[in-house]
Structures are given as C-alpha cells and as structure tokens.
Amino acid sequence: MEAELRVRRIHRRDLNRVWEFLKRVFRDVNRETVEYQRPRTKKRFLEVYEEEGVEQLVFEMQEGTRHELVGYAESTFEISGSSDNWMNLRYFERREMRPLFVEELAVHPEYQGRGIGRFMLEQLEHLAKLRGCTHLVLEVAENNQNALVFYKKRAFQKLDAAIFMAKRVAVEPELLPPRRLVASTPEAAQVHASEGSRGESTPPDVPTPAAKPKRTPRKKVSRSDG
DSSP, X not given: OOOEXXXXXXXXXXXXXXXXXXXXXXXXXXXXXXXXXXXXOXXXXXXXXXXXXXXXXXXXXXXXXXXXXXXXXXXXXXXXXXXXXXXXXXXXXXXXXXXXXXXXXXXXXXXXXXXXXXXXXXXXXXXXXXXXXXXXEEOOOTTOHHHHHHHXXXXXXXXXXXXXXXXOOOOOOSSOOOOOOOOOOHHHHHHHHHHHHTTOOOOTTOOOOOOOOOOOOOOOOOOOOO
C-alpha cells in the first residue's frame, strides 16, 4: 500500500508529541543561531494552543495502520500580542499587505525531499486565500541554507535586511597579573639579621620617631615676709 500524506488540526492529545517533534527538528539549527528558531519554551507552546486565531496543523504519513508525524505548521492571521513577538504591523499596512504569518513550519529530518514541505506550503496558501490574505510571511535564520534555498525556489523574497551584528571589545582583566618579587641583597640580609639580634624589627622605609627633648625642672623661688 502506498504511503499517504494527510493533514488535520492539532488536538490536545497531540501536544506532547508535537513538542518533542519540534525539539528534534530544530535541534541542530538552534546550536548555530543567536536566536532560538523554535521552539522557545514548552510553556509558550502550550499557551498557543489556548489562543484564538491560531491555526495548528499536524501532517501525518499514513501507510496501512502506521501513522507517523512528519510535519507541523502554525500560522496566524494577526500579529500575536504575546511578549515573544516583535513584528511591526504598520510595516505591512503601509504596503497594503494582509499577511498570513507562518510561525512554525517543521518537516521531519528523515522525510525531507519527499514533497512534505511543498504540501504544507500549499495548505497554508490555501488558508490564506480563503481568509483574503495577500502574502505568506515567515522568519528563517540566515545561516539555515537549506531552508533559504527551499523558500527562494517558491518565490519567497527577503523583506527586511535586519541581521545580528557583534563587535569584539578589548577587555582588560580586573586583576593584575603575577609580579616578580624583588631579589634579596646581602646588605638587606645583614640589616635584617642585626635587627633580629636586638629582638626588634623596624619595617623598611618607615622613619624612626624623633626623641622628645627633656624638660628642665624650674627652680623654686622662696619669698621672705616683710
């Protein structure tokens, strides 16, 4: 029996399985990027399921009685108000664009090149047309070359030139490096020996207090009466 690719909306019972699937798909990409591509946290992923206006689609390969998760797509018709989204809605309004925002598009690594990604994009474009959207908008890491080639072949164009930049700063250590001790001279050794024989030691470079002058007692003058 030939394998068949099917799509359906996510169910609550799928959440844990899809979460583990996303971690596996983006594991290698996240090791090499500044910003996590997806998923960010499981807490946020579970919150998305409860939000209105978010389409979460599960793509499964069915072969006989076997069902295997091979793709996941998440999209929204409005920019989410959550704290992890920083898109500028006015950018699209000024250009008369009504986008379908593709938040997630993940294909099982072992099934890439078998038409799954193409079918997923066709499904998303179909939803966009039904909702009156004019564009599919998504984010992809600049160093994810496989994904960039895939999207460019399907007429996706770069919207913004924003990239992460860094400059190395010359940093000096807070603590000074080790320093050589001054070598001991014979003269210094002799001085320390003589001071030790007197049972007292005067720290070097500390002046000896000057002796106070002795006070001469006054003579007592006798006074005679009369």
